[in-house]
Amino acid sequence: SHNKHVWGRAAKYPASLSLLISGFAAFAKTPACNMNYVVPLGRGLIWCHAGDAFLGVKELTPTYRKRLIPIGLFAFLLGHVAFSTAFNLTSGFYFVTAIVAAVAAILTFGGSYIFKFEIPLWMRILITLYSFTVTFTAVSACYLYAVQKTVGGLLAMIGALFLLFSDTCLSFVYFKEWRANRTLSVLELATYFAGQALIALSIMYV
Numbered sequence: 003s004h005n006k007h008v009w010g011r012a013a014k015y016p017a018s019l020s021l022l023i024s025g026f027a028a029f030a031k032t033p034a035c036n037m038n039y040v041v042p043l044g045r046g047l048i049w050c051h052a053g054d055a056f057l058g059v060k061e062l063t064p065t066y067r068k069r070l071i072p073i074g075l076f077a078f079l080l081g082h083v084a085f086s087t088a089f090n091l092t093s094g095f096y097f098v099t100a101i102v103a104a105v106a107a108i109l110t111f112g113g114s115y116i117f118k119f120e121i122p123l124w125m126r127i128l129i130t131l132y133s134f135t136v137t138f139t140a141v142s143a144c145y146l147y148a149v150q151k152t153v154g155g156l157l158a159m160i161g162a163l164f165l166l167f168s169d170t171c172l173s174f175v176y177f178k179e180w181r182a183n184r185t186l187s188v189l190e191l192a193t194y195f196a197g198q199a200l201i202a203l204s205i206m207y208v
Contacts, residue, residue, distance in 0.1 A: 017195060018054035022047045025202035032206045038091040039208045046084030047202060053077035071176060072128060079132050082139045082165075085201065089142040089158065092208060093149040096142075103138035107131070119177040129173065140166040146208075154207030157200045164197030 025047045029040055056074035063070075110133035114126045121129075143162035147155035171190035175183075 021198045028205040042088040046081045049081035086139040093146040099141040106137035107134035154204040157204040161197040161200030164193040168194040
C-alpha cells in the first residue's frame with residue numbers, strides 16, 4: 003500500500019509535465035490570445051510543475067520529506083500567485099476576492115488546531131498564507147467568468163475551484179497522515195489533474 007502511494011505520487015511528475023506542455027500547445031494554437039493572461043498563467047504552470055517535482059522526489063527520498071514538503075508548497079504558492087495575476091489582469095481586481103481569501107486563511111489557521119495538525123507554527127503560517135493565495139485564485143477566477151462570460155473564463159473558474167478542493171484534501175493527507183483513505187487520495191489527484199488541465203486549456207478561449 004505504501005509503495006503504491008509512493009509511485010502514485012511520483013507519477014504526478016510526468017502527468018504534470020504533460021499539462022505544462024498542453025498549456026504551451028494551447029498558446030501555440032492560439033497565437034493571438036491575450037498575453038496579459040498567457041504570460042502569468044504560463045509561469046503558474048511552470049511553478050506548479052516545479053512543486054510536483056519536489057513533492058515527487060519527497061516520496062522517493064523519505065529522509066528529506068520534511069524539507070521538501072514546504073519547498074513544494076512554496077512552489078505551488080508562487081504558481082497560484084501567477085494564476086491569480088493572470089485572472090486579475092484580465093478581469094480587473096475586485097476587493098471582495100481578497101476579503102473572501104482572508105476569511106478562508108483565518109479559518110485555515112484555526113482549523114489547523116481544531117483538526118490537530120502536528121506541524122510547527124511556521125508551517126501553520128505557511129499553510130495559512132497558502133490558503134489565502136489558493137482561495138484568492140479561485141475567487142478571482144469566479145470573478146473573471148462573471149465579468150467575461152467566456153468559455154475560457156468558465157474553464158478557469160472550474161479549474162481553480164478543483165485546485166482549491168484538491169489542496170484541501172491534500173492538507174489532510176499530509177498533515178493528518180490520512181494516506182490510507184483511498185477515496186480522499188483519488189479525489190485529490192483527480193481534481194488536481196482536472197483543475198490544471200482546465201486552466202491550461204483556458205488559454206485558448208480567454
